[in-house]
Amino acid sequence: MTPHFLPTLVNPPFGDPGLYLDFLFARRAILFDLGDISPLGARKLLRVSDICISHTHIDHFIGFDLMLRIMLGRDKEIRLFGPPGIMRQVENRLHSYSWNLIQSYPTEFILTVTELHPDGSGARARFSSKRVFAREAQEELSFPGGVILEEENLRIRAAFLEHSIPCLAYAFEEKLHVNFMKNRLTELGLPTGPWLSQVKRAVLRGEPDDTVVIVRSEAGDRDGEGLSIAELKEKVLQVVPGEKVAYVTDTAFTPENRRRIVDLAAGADYLFIEAVFLHVDAERARDRAHLTARQAGELAREAGVARVIPFHFSPRHLGAEKELRREVAEAFSISPSPSGRGPG
Ligand SMILES: [Zn+2]
Known part of the structure; x- marks a missing residue:
């Protein structure tokens, strides 16, 4: 099957989290998280049509400014999705600059922001450079089944996870591959x-x-x-059947999170999942609401994915990349132990 989509991490695994999903037969890409996105460069960033934010800890959102900088002065529309509070956060970011010249630009940059809520509701509003990024056309929406984007041949679903704050995991699905x-x-x-x-x-x-x-x-x-x-x-x-790519980061290893991750990522061709700590640091992982490498591998196995790509390694384990990868791979490939580790 000729793939239509190419997912790649924006940074090496010790760098900021982020996934770039390139459409191979269209000038388009979808970006998951906005950490340090400078490695993408302007050409790749300009292909981005949609941005899915997991949460706004700084390593997932500091790239907003670079994205904005690249889009300004062009006719461009971007849709951005994120957790509760994202509307105000984007608005604050936009309004932290002086825009006295922007209305004279011949071009228009439009950012449409969709804020998702755990009860399946959401709000959407538009910010246009033509109107100095004032919030406009706000509407209330609902997202049954967590489907946040539905097009003829693709669908994106989001699931809320607990990470001491709400954090979104995403699954991109190509419906059919023709x-x-x-x-x-x-x-x-x-x-x-x-x-x-x-x-x-x-x-x-x-x-x-x-x-x-x-x-x-x-x-x-x-x-x-x-x-x-x-x-x-x-x-x-x-x-x-089309391809499926799941992006899971910044999540505690609780039974409810596990259930939601396995459900979201079920049968994915690619699961990109955080593997922050080695399992010897499981307690630290729990305190910080992150996954260990072994837990990431277990989730990948439970979800029955074809490939697991770990990322978001803690700088604490610099020099231990091989061990982190080995832990993920071992937990991914072993069969469940008789002690009963199964979907929780
Ligand atoms: Zn975080």
Whole structure:
């Protein structure tokens, strides 16, 4: 399966947390957390359409200013999601600068902020450079099932975790993965052209198999032949479940958090999860509401993910990267002990 998305950590594992999810066939990316984002550079930051904030401890939010700096002076819209208080925090950040010149810019930067609440409700408002970042168009919303973003072929879900303050974990899901087998198209003498994206969209929308699509060449000189979605699926289409990427950071290892993480990350292709301390420091981890490497590995195993990528290592363990990774990997691969460690 040709991947459509490439998730990578913004920093090495001892650096600030953050995940950059690049869309390989579109000029677009989704960013999880805004710590030190300088390694991304302007070109990658300009692809960002959505930013999902876990919480606003400084190592997850200090990059807000750099993001703002890069977006200013361009026609750009960004959606930002975050936990309770994020609206006021963004507003305060925006209003901590003098903007006497910004209204004369020919461009408009719009930041749409969605604040999520643990009861499934939320608030959304817009801040535009054209109106000196005044809060506008505020509306109250609800997010059933924790779904905060739903598009034709993707979905982002959020789950609240306890980290001495509320902290959000996120799962990005591609609904279906639709590919054309190019060699089969050629063999059947079917032309490429806009009709292919029409078919793709119809499949993604879940249109019935007897829906007929008219084959048209790029130049439009081969009109007429109609093929049903069922025939296309049989002959030239590859339709498989899409990819899933989960991002879990800054969370206590409580039974409720464990249940929510396993539910959110279930079956993910990639689980990016904090592994702050070695397990010998489990007590410290509990005090600071963080996971140990072993706990991260256990959660990855319980969630049945394909790959686990640990990050957010404590500077306390500088020089012990191998041990941290080994702890995660061992807990991820071992079968549950008979003492009954299971989903909690
Ligand atoms: Zn934190």
